[in-house]
Amino acid sequence: MGADREGARRHRPARAAAYVACGAVLLAGCASMPDNGDLRGVESTPRQDSQVRVFAMPPAEDAVPSEIVQGFLEALTSDDPNYRTARQYLTADMAKTWRPELSTTVLTDGPGAQADSPRIREDADEVSFTLTGDKVATVDAQQSYAPATGPYSSTVHLRRNAKTKQWRIDALPQGVVMGRTDFQRNYLSVNKYFFATDTTQAGTSARPTAVADPVYVRKHVDPVTHVVRSLLKGPTRRLDPVVRSGFPTGTALAKGVGALTPDERSRLTVPLNDRAAAAGRNRCAEMAAQLLFTLRNLTPAVEEVELRAGGEELCALTEARADRVASRGSTQHPDYLYFLDPEHRFVRIPAGSSATQPDPVPGALGTGERSLRSVAVSRDERTAAGVGLDGKALYVGSMVSGGSLEKPLLTSAGQTEEDRLTAPSWDARGDLWVADRDPGKPRLLLLEDGAGEPLEVRTPGLGGRVQAVRVAADGVRVALVVAEEGRSSLVVGLIERRREADGRSTVTVVEPRSATPEFEQVTAMSWAGDSRLVVVGREHGGVEQMRYVQVDGSTPDVPTPAALTGAKEVTASGDDRLPLVAYSVDGIVRLPSGTQWQKVTEGTAPVYPG
Structure with a gap:
């Protein structure tokens, strides 16, 4: 459950993937990249040191369709914020409508890709590839993990730009797909915390009982901010019937807030919108406790939380005091x-x-x-x-x-x-x-x-x-x-x-x-x-x-x-x-x-x- 620390190392897709893979840094074996026909799976990055970060490279000039598909799939496994590099493999329209955050499909191995035509003609302007594999799990838009079984199959369609003559993907499923090894390297399980709606710990005062709601976030892409945003959105659908949140409905980070980072004293300041301003001291303490429980295993460490709204402090809570606000098993x-x-x-x-x-x-x-x-x-x-x-x-x-x-x-x-x-x-x-x-x-x-x-x-x-x-x-x-x-x-x-x-x-x-x-x-x-x-x-x-x-x-x-x-x-x-x-x-x-x-x-x- 603990967070992995960030490091830095570049990771090249498509033709660049071959350089790095065969150079023995990141890829376990070179995926073949023919001009046509079969494109092998891209399960290529074994478990690595937690300091290693992986970044994709944009498509090479005049890359053939198989290289575009290969590069796109490799870019999905990178630590690129908002998948900016992956979007470069898409047409302009597809880049605007593709929503990778909607789901993650995890396969036993990386997705295999097969061109629908045995051989791509030199004068062809479009081609399709079928991605296949065996499902292990899915992660939904709420970042909730669920085991899955059965075959996976989806179609990726490419079109050659009439002016630039460059191949780009113009149709693909929403969400992302990757192999289990890449999922384990890219994603981190974090417990969000909410409160049981009607349970008080036996033998204690009326402190609410904290309930863990596990979600998966990208390990090296500002996990603190993403976990805080996820917590403010509330519990996952499955847990929602039996828990409540201390945050008033509609609470979110204040407009314009970027990355959240604790200061040198491990104090994290969280600016909230006006929905949180009316919370009293007791409720604000619950809100801060939820944050501290949720962030306790992430890096850098958070030992104190200060909540603000409308430019004023609502409350502050230390990790040592959080367990007085709510009980945890x-x-x-x-x-x-x-x-x-x-x-x-x-x-x-x-x-x-x-x-x-x-x-x-x-x-x-x-x-x-x-x-x-x-x-x-x-x-x-x-x-x-x-x-x-x-x-x-x-x-x-x-x-x-x-x-x-x-x-x-x-x-x-x-x-x-x-x-x-x-x-x-x-x-x-x-x-x-x-x-x-x-x-x-x-x-x-x-x-x-x-x-x-x-x-x-x-x-x-x-x-x-x-x-x-x-x-x-x-x-x-x-x-x-x-x-x-x-x-x-x-x-x-x-x-x-x-x-x-x-x-x-x-x-x-x-x-x-x-x-x-x-x-x-x-x-x-x-x-x-x-x-x-x-x-x-x-x-x-x-x-x-x-x-x-x-x-x-x-x-x-x-x-x-x-x-x-x-x-x-x-x-x-x-x-x-x-x-x-x-x-x-x-x-x-x-x-x-x-x-x-x-x-x-x-x-x-x-x-x-x-």
Whole structure:
């Protein structure tokens, strides 16, 4: 997720691409550039040092059609602001109407190009090329990433200018297209932040809860300004139903504002239009907090934000004070890591410590009176939930010494352990989630405040049975492992809550989307940040692996966890200073940063709060 720093190095398309590629700086292999016929793919720039910037060169004099197409495609992968060089490959009319910001199509490899005519006649004045490839993802006009599959095909038409005799592109699809490697080099994933509409962190004051909305921006083309403009435009369509912005509707950068750059004290001044002028101090603090949360991983660093409108300061906020304005899951530091010992008793060790000897958890569930199969601890670490060893019953109890274990709040009628209750999960409101896998009545259930009659959560558009459930710290997203037709996949949906006229609550999981479309089986998963999860699973015909994924289905730019044999369960904290913890064939193991897995002790079912 961190921003790459800028550097400088030139990158030449068309004929110039051959000079640089064969000169061994930027291009991995030379794309052939015939006068006619087949034009090979332009997936030509492997991952590079983060300091490297790539710039295109304009079309050469008397360039043939294949060179024009090649040069244009290469220019799409450059760091040229507003694609000024790419537009030089277009006719004047096409340059005015082409809108590259509308979409980005990502292919497995760079687009291949084939002339529609086997051979271009010397006296021809027009020709078409078909661009082809296999889709990996798309990024829409809101900069929102979505996995995609299937073949890609589009047509590029060229015409020779009657006066200059130069070939130029006069028809092409809107947006841009490039290979996955060039996308990874050119684009950066950034979390924009908004506030949950009706979620307050359990055990805290009425601070709003910040929700991450990941978008992709061009890495080396003034990302600070582009991210600020994107934030002011509001959340992406998918997240919009469950979040709000502190910025008044219509807020934008003041007219004439150019690039935004923090000063030598890492203070960023953001001039806004008059729509922001009426915001009071509290709302202005929310606006500034949104900016600081959003810009925290970009370079150069921003440690303070000053908002201005009409030539006057509205407010200023430092990074240190931003977490007092709103809560974020990634700032929560749990006190303990919890798990079950070999006798299926509920125990814990201090989070992040090197301790290996656990202590019993205080409260009724920690007495050992009930053998447990799985556990969950509320985010304030005051209440625990546990599922009995046979998977039938769900128990909830206070983590205070001296209490007795009450009757189960929920019982499954499933015939086998695998057809009964999943491990439970607590959300930010203090509500408890669990799925009943009974084939005769599969249900996703919620117990408000961890008590009372279970509420069945509506799951329209979600096929199969829920095999695992984990609610994000932001309280508006839920991750589900769903099994259907021999496959199990990780699905992330939005939590939509309503209060009906008769006072009843309804909860619905909407917009469910796969976060691991390439996985055939998902074994375990956990939230590992504001918009990131860690997943154990395997692709078709592959071996089991552990990796990080974003909620939008993209792969974050972070190191992959070290390999772990036989991982059955995994847990992570939003605080990335705490290690991953897993249950594997070796028992409870943890992964300190930059090292290999280390055994902690014997046991099962490790969990951080949540």
